[in-house]
Amino acid sequence: MGWALAVAVLAAGWFGLRAWGQIRPAPMPARWERLFLNNPVRRRWFGPRQLLAAFGPLTGLSVAEIGVGTGVILEALAQAVGPSGKVWGVDVQPAAVAETGRRLTARGLSASLAVADATQLPWADRSMDRVAMVAVFGEIPPAQRAQALAEVRRVLAPSGRLGITEFWPDPHYQPPSRLLPQLRSLGWRILAVRQSPLIYTVVAEPMD
Ligand SMILES: C[S@@+](CC[C@H](N)C(=O)[O-])C[C@H]1O[C@@H](n2cnc3c(N)ncnc32)[C@H](O)[C@@H]1O
Numbered sequence: 001m002g003w004a005l006a007v008a009v010l011a012a013g014w015f016g017l018r019a020w021g022q023i024r025p026a027p028m029p030a031r032w033e034r035l036f037l038n039n040p041v042r043r044r045w046f047g048p049r050q051l052l053a054a055f056g057p058l059t060g061l062s063v064a065e066i067g068v069g070t071g072v073i074l075e076a077l078a079q080a081v082g083p084s085g086k087v088w089g090v091d092v093q094p095a096a097v098a099e100t101g102r103r104l105t106a107r108g109l110s111a112s113l114a115v116a117d118a119t120q121l122p123w124a125d126r127s128m129d130r131v132a133m134v135a136v137f138g139e140i141p142p143a144q145r146a147q148a149l150a151e152v153r154r155v156l157a158p159s160g161r162l163g164i165t166e167f168w169p170d171p172h173y174q175p176p177s178r179l180l181p182q183l184r185s186l187g188w189r190i191l192a193v194r195q196s197p198l199i200y201t202v203v204a205e206p207m208d
Contacts, residue, residue: 025141025172028069030095037135038070046167046199048076051132054194054201055163060084061129064155066118066148067091067136071100077132078109088123090116118148123155131156134165137179138172149186153206160205161191167199176200 028036036042051073052058058080065074068089078087089111091097097113104111116122118133118140131152140148152162164183166174179202180190188204 025139027092027139030093030099033069033096034099038072043072048073048134050194050196050199050201051134051163051165052076052080054192054203055130055161058085058130062086062088062127062157063130063132064088064123064128065132065134066121066152067133067139068100068113069096069135071103073132073134074100074111075103075107075109078104078111087111088128089113090118090121092117119144119151121151121155125154126157128155129157129160130163131160132163132165135167135170135172137164137166138170138174145182146186149183149188153187156206162188162204163201164204165199165201176202
């Protein structure tokens with residue numbers, strides 16, 4: 001009985017958060033991110049593994065992440081590019097940028113980090129080989145998503161690629177049935193979709 005009540009309360013909380021997240025998308029508060037995004041279950045099952053496989057070898061490349069959160073994904077990207085590559089990251093929340101900086105420094109890794117919005121990236125035109133967005137697309141208000149993708153297009157080098165990972169039970173989860181048509185309608189060619197239970201990654205490139 002106690003378990004049933006706990007599950008019912010958790011389910012009700014999740015549906016409430018999801019409904020609110022759809023009505024008014026907003027960044028997940030940084031203190032929640034420590035709990036939900038930086039735990040062993042998340043790192044093992046919903047971490048960077050699928051994105052890294054979808055991107056393929058990254059050694060020596062310039063790779064950026066939009067919405068770094070606690071830095072779990074950027075840490076893996078920094079390891080994947082190696083000493084000959086470089087990583088950049090932005091987040092709208094200063095606390096997330098600070099936490100990511102601490103995380104990478106503690107592991108002897110480096111990144112160029114900034115507080116910035118996805119719709120105004122602080123990077124030069126055609127400067128990035130890969131741009132990653134993990135569990136962030138649904139937090140950007142729908143009216144700003146086209147601008148965010150236009151910014152990714154601006155900063156991507158020729159033959160550069162965008163990788164988007166979405167997973168349950170993120171309250172802002174965007175299903176492939178919604179995300180893929182949106183990418184195509186905004187001029188992106190879908191190169192690969194990797195799907196596992198509860199998580200998928202899309203790799204896309206600008207069409208022109
Ligand atoms: C759910 S967290 C994911 C963090 C990280 N990508 C990961 O998977 O561990 C989403 C992050 O995106 C950030 N974010 C949301 N909207 C953003 C925007 N418009 N521009 C930049 N960052 C944003 C949030 O502050 C939050 O840290």
